[in-house]
Amino acid sequence: MLINQLPGLNYSFKKPEHLHLALTHRSYGPVNNERLEFLGDAIVGMVVADILFQLHPKFSEGALTRLRSAVVRGETLADIAIKLDLSPYLRIGNDAKNSGARRRRSILGDTLEAVFAAVYLDGGYLEVVRVITELTGETIANLPDIESLKDPKSRLQEWLQSRGREVPEYQLVSESGASHAREFTVECRLVDADVSYIATASSRRKAQQAAAVQMLDHLSKV
Amino acid sequence: MLINQLPGLNYSFKKPEHLHLALTHRSYGPVNNERLEFLGDAIVGMVVADILFQLHPKFSEGALTRLRSAVVRGETLADIAIKLDLSPYLRIGNDAKNSGARRRRSILGDTLEAVFAAVYLDGGYLEVVRVITELTGETIANLPDIESLKDPKSRLQEWLQSRGREVPEYQLVSESGASHAREFTVECRLVDADVSYIATASSRRKAQQAAAVQMLDHLSKV
Numbered sequence: 001m002l003i004n005q006l007p008g009l010n011y012s013f014k015k016p017e018h019l020h021l022a023l024t025h026r027s028y029g030p031v032n033n034e035r036l037e038f039l040g041d042a043i044v045g046m047v048v049a050d051i052l053f054q055l056h057p058k059f060s061e062g063a064l065t066r067l068r069s070a071v072v073r074g075e076t077l078a079d080i081a082i083k084l085d086l087s088p089y090l091r092i093g094n095d096a097k098n099s100g101a102r103r104r105r106s107i108l109g110d111t112l113e114a115v116f117a118a119v120y121l122d123g124g125y126l127e128v129v130r131v132i133t134e135l136t137g138e139t140i141a142n143l144p145d146i147e148s149l150k151d152p153k154s155r156l157q158e159w160l161q162s163r164g165r166e167v168p169e170y171q172l173v174s175e176s177g178a179s180h181a182r183e184f185t186v187e188c189r190l191v192d193a194d195v196s197y198i199a200t201a202s203s204r205r206k207a208q209q210a211a212a213v214q215m216l217d218h219l220s221k222v
Numbered sequence: 223m224l225i226n227q228l229p230g231l232n233y234s235f236k237k238p239e240h241l242h243l244a245l246t247h248r249s250y251g252p253v254n255n256e257r258l259e260f261l262g263d264a265i266v267g268m269v270v271a272d273i274l275f276q277l278h279p280k281f282s283e284g285a286l287t288r289l290r291s292a293v294v295r296g297e298t299l300a301d302i303a304i305k306l307d308l309s310p311y312l313r314i315g316n317d318a319k320n321s322g323a324r325r326r327r328s329i330l331g332d333t334l335e336a337v338f339a340a341v342y343l344d345g346g347y348l349e350v351v352r353v354i355t356e357l358t359g360e361t362i363a364n365l366p367d368i369e370s371l372k373d374p375k376s377r378l379q380e381w382l383q384s385r386g387r388e389v390p391e392y393q394l395v396s397e398s399g400a401s402h403a404r405e406f407t408v409e410c411r412l413v414d415a416d417v418s419y420i421a422t423a424s425s426r427r428k429a430q431q432a433a434a435v436q437m438l439d440h441l442s443k444v
Binding site: 034035037038039041042043045046049050053059060061064065068120125126 | 256257259260261263264265267268271272275281282283286287290342347348
């Protein structure tokens with residue numbers, strides 16, 4: 001008989017087949033949870049975006065993006081799946097069952113996404129919002145300080161400003177390559193000290209960030 | 223007075239402020255549509271995932287992923303924004319107003335995402351599903367043949383099979399680098415001909431795809 005509930009999941013399926021399919025890994029056979037995983041990944045991305053948007057009305061889109069990545073990445077979803085004790089309910093082939101811990105964690109995170117899609121298909125949008133809100137609540141409440149999630153350029157600027165120092169200058173040193181494979185070389189320079197670092201990347205922004213990382217590293221050592 | 227409707231958008235805002243904010247580009251001032259764009263990007267990603275999931279019950283998650291990318295990428299959203307004639311309603315700084323066509327297209331696509339978020343906040347999930355379904359309908363109906371969206375490895379396999387030839391072999395040649403910066407070198411070899419190509423990438427799968435691209439390129443020339 002098919003089950004219509006999981007112990008840690010506060011939702012009863014009207015159609016147990018939805019849950020059944022969500023728990024079936026591709027190693028089990030051709031009818032599996034991969035399509036549900038595709039849908040569930042999009043669902044959890046949107047629901048967590050909405051939760052964070054409402055929770056932090058003053059945060060920039062950059063801060064929201066970083067917070068969301070911390071919640072929806074595979075590692076975090078795997079942790080939630082383990083807390084839910086999803087593992088004994090997985091329908092999985094023997095090869096996958098005996099694979100290493102890292103692969104098993106990744107399968108658990110993917111399965112949780114498929115379960116979210118199953119709740120959505122079975123109960124609708126508001127039900128999946130409720131379920132995801134409950135399951136991610138602890139993670140969202142314990143997100144690392146937004147500082148540590150900031151991009152290097154912002155961190156460098158704030159590090160300097162908090163010490164009464166001038167903000168750094170970024171200068172494009174060179175630009176090369178065909179239009180689809182452009183390379184940007186950028187210099188990050190401290191205005192009030194004779195220190196500069198140079199980095200190259202596929203966009204001006206990425207090169208600036210990479211140069212800022214080196215500068216932060218330098219400053220943390222002097 | 224604030225408007226509560228756009229000519230091409232089949233939705234009337236209860237709170238015109240939602241629409242107003244969605245149409246305000248960051249070049250206009252510090253209160254702008256960037257947070258809405260973050261939310262709208264997630265919304266359109268999920269809604270289009272759901273539409274395609276329902277529309278193509280036999281498609282693999284790989285095919286669904288490729289189709290979705292074709293719908294939600296900036297270029298496509300910009301086209302929809304242009305059809306909607308969003309441009310005259312944008313609140314935008316003079317610098318951005320006078321920027322090149324490419325940047326203006328990108329601003330239009332981003333603004334459309336913000337408008338989706340505004341509809342969601344103003345009218346709820348079902349309303350934004352209706353609006354996105356209407357606006358993306360033509361694009362979704364005219365998506366390129368799923369073949370041309372397939373990944374190189376699949377295309378190579380089907381190219382060979384359709385000619386009665388053996389499927390290629392992929393072999394891991396080497397694996398190096400620290401765990402966070404691993405590099406995989408993979409060889410793609412034709413079993414029935416003395417041809418092989420080698421590629422290196424950050425995952426085994428990516429290296430296989432890169433080697434398959436070279437093989438497809440070779441086969442297209444012989």
